[in-house]
Amino acid sequence: MTRRTRMTTLARYRGAAGAMAASAGLLLTGLATAPGASAAEAGTDAETAAKPVVCAGDVTFGIACFDPDGDHLRVEDLETDGWRIEARWATDYGRAGTCAIPTGKDYRDCNYDMAEGRELYFEVHAINEKFNLHEVLGHNWAVI
Numbered sequence: 001m002t003r004r005t006r007m008t009t010l011a012r013y014r015g016a017a018g019a020m021a022a023s024a025g026l027l028l029t030g031l032a033t034a035p036g037a038s039a040a041e042a043g044t045d046a047e048t049a050a051k052p053v054v055c056a057g058d059v060t061f062g063i064a065c066f067d068p069d070g071d072h073l074r075v076e077d078l079e080t081d082g083w084r085i086e087a088r089w090a091t092d093y094g095r096a097g098t099c100a101i102p103t104g105k106d107y108r109d110c111n112y113d114m115a116e117g118r119e120l121y122f123e124v125h126a127i128n129e130k131f132n133l134h135e136v137l138g139h140n141w142a143v144i
Contacts, residue, residue, distance in 0.1 A: 056138035057124035061085070064099070064124045066142040071112045073099045073122065080105040082128055085137075089122040091115070091144070114144045 050069070057063035062085030064075045077085040086100035091114060099110035114120065123139040 051143050054140050054142040056087075056122065056140035057085075058126075058137040061126055062124060062137060064122060066120060066122060066140075068142060068144050071114045071144065073110045073112065074108070075099050075101055075110070075124075076107045077101045077105050082130060083126045083133075084129070086125050086127065087122050088125060089120055092119040092121075116144055118144045120144050 053065050053067045055063055055065040059078070061079050061081075061083065062075070062077045064073060064085075064087035066073050066089075073087055073089060075085055075087045077083070082104070084101060084103070086098050087110075088096075088098050090096040093115055095114070097110075097112070099108060101108050120142045121139070122142070124137040126135045126137055127133070
């Protein structure tokens with residue numbers, strides 16, 4: 001990934017994380033429509049509507065975002081503070097894994113091939129092995 005592509009990607013996911021924080025905890029689970037308007041009235045078909053990027057974590061320390069377009073789980077450590085950021089995930093059909101940044105402040109894109117139309121649960125963890133500390137920064141569900 002080129003530097004320019006990475007910066008564009010980071011801006012997109014930071015925007016999604018900012019929207020997550022601004023929504024006061026409401027899940028970003030659909031396309032925005034006018035109050036009382038159906039998806040059809042908004043010009044979209046509910047079956048083919050784009051699935052949203054879903055984020056979790058702490059916009060100060062570290063975040064993870066799942067993009068169902070390509071099944072990308074992206075993790076970003078936002079601080080050089082001795083803590084490692086990782087996203088632990090599991091699907092509703094039995095797959096599980098971890099997308100981790102082994103060192104400090106960095107970014108990682110984990111590309112998976114997941115079954116469409118299923119669900120993914122992920123948690124963002126901050127780990128400090130030097131002091132044996134572990135914090136869960138957030139969690140979320142996404143439609144694959």
